[in-house]
Amino acid sequence: METTLITDLTYVEAPAAPVAPPHLPATMLTTRLKRACITAVFYLVEARLLWRYLRTPARIKLAAERIKDLKRAYYGELAVRKIACVAGRYYREYQTPGWPSPAYDTYVATTVNRLVPFRADTDTLNLVFLAITKKCPLACDHCFEWDALNQKETLTRAHIHEMVATFQARHVSQIFFSGGEPMLRVNDLVAVVEAAQPGTDFWVITSGFNFTRENAGRLKQAGFTGVTISLDHHDAARHNAFRGSPQAYNNAVQAAAYASEVGLVVNLSLCATQEFTTEANLMAYARLARQLGVAFIQVLEPRAVGHYAGKAVDPSPAQIALLEAFYLKLNYGSEYLDWPMVHYYGYHQRRMGCGGAADRFLYVDTDGDLHACPFCQKKSGSALCGSLDDSLAALKTRGCHPFKSTSI
Known part of the structure; x- marks a missing residue:
């Protein structure tokens, strides 16, 4: 990949023909x-x-x-x-x-303590999405951090260390580093996770930018568990257009290969736009994921925040039905047991409500401020100053925006 660094904020990428997706070993138990x-x-x-x-x-x-x-x-x-x-x-x-x-x-301990308390604390957080950088070389259609993108950085490495230690002390079992593009701070990622205590799985959410074979190995060696790679179309040109980069598809596919090579769990994250959501596209995407040997496909519904603010981007009821059918078929259909698992949070939100707003998870933005989730941003205190107990209580009280139910 030819990438020329022009300034701290600007990247120029040379167009390239789409790489042929490799056939990678399957991760699913097949018998x-x-x-x-x-x-x-x-x-x-x-x-x-x-x-x-x-x-x-x-x-x-x-x-x-x-x-x-x-x-x-x-x-x-x-x-x-x-x-x-x-x-x-x-x-x-x-x-x-x-x-x-x-x-x-x-x-398991946090889940059990929530149901039948056995320890003094009342912590219920299982996972935290921790955005560590405002910097990103892409211009994605759906970016929820659009207004903060490529502004002056706030978080230092010491801040990230502090927040990870704070959440580990509250028994958080998964931390997902996001941005911006967190792989632009790969040195900080490695240092922070190397210093972390046992008991937490660490993931990085990336477009694939700067996810080289060397960096994949460094993440694994530092103690990372997995990587979530944003791939929003099985067609290279359409994904590149959606991400605003002629290298986006190649970067994502190559990142999946490098992550698999070093033993990182791979999740492909799909923003299921109105234009994308057809049965043909969903199954073509699943076939690509299967070819890449990934463990998970995450389906996200677009939200009218960030770059999508003020736009009618919600899937139609018919498309929601299609996404739910896809989730059920891939996860429970007998002929798909060796295909990747599908994680479709919207399916469960419509049935039992949202687990955000510090109930089971929360989002920390690139200033260290707390929000209900990446798509429901309204500051409720800070992870770096003031009383975290008070901030979490405020988040729980305020909650997340009501999730639209359906008759499906």
Whole structure:
């Protein structure tokens, strides 16, 4: 890739022919026996953790019943069928740590403590989206940080260290670094995660820019778990146009290959625009993801914030039905068990509400300010000054914007 640095803010990229997506090894468990064995192991691990945390049969029984109710509220009558294996760890969901790991134990402990308290704190956060830079070489159609993009940086490496330590002390089991383009601060990412304590999985959310083979290896060596790569179309030209860069598609596909090579979990993140959302496009995208051997596909619905502010970008009811059918088919259809898992948060939001606003997750912007989520931004205190307890309480009280329900 030819990239010429002009100033601190401006990048000029040479156009290039689309790379042929490589055929990468699959991460999904492909046989029924393997899936059954690992599922049984998960049950045994969770039973052991319940005993460790609760100690009495009555409390364990109560927690098991409440966990069952929670799963029923989230999945309905569906049961997780698919399991991915990357670098010796097993994953059943995108936003749940893989097992075995301290992060998985942390996640289970926070979930259990929420249902049957066994420790003094009342922390419920499972994950944090932490934006660490305003800088980005792209001009994406849907960018929710558009107004802050390429302004003067606020967060230092010391600030990022401080916030990570603060959230780890609150038992956060996953931290996703975003931006801007966080790979522009790869040295800071490596230093921060190298200094972090066990118990948290770290991910980077990237367009693929600066995600070289060397940098992929550095992230893995530092302790990163995975990478979320923004890829918004299976067609190179359309993705490049959406991202405002002639190299965007090549960068994303190459990043997936480098991440797979070093043993990072790969999630492809799709903004399902009105123009994109057809059955043909969704299945073509899924075939590409399968070819790239990724573990997850994340489907995001566009929101009228940032660069989309004031625009009618919400999917139609028919498109929502199509996205939900895609989610169900890929995750539960017998013929798709070796395809990537689909994470479609909108499906669950419509059924049990939003988990943002410091209920289960929150968003920290590039100034260190707290928000309900990346798409519902209204400052409620800071992660760097003042009382974090008060700020989190304010977030919970204010909540997220009402999520539109459907009759689907």
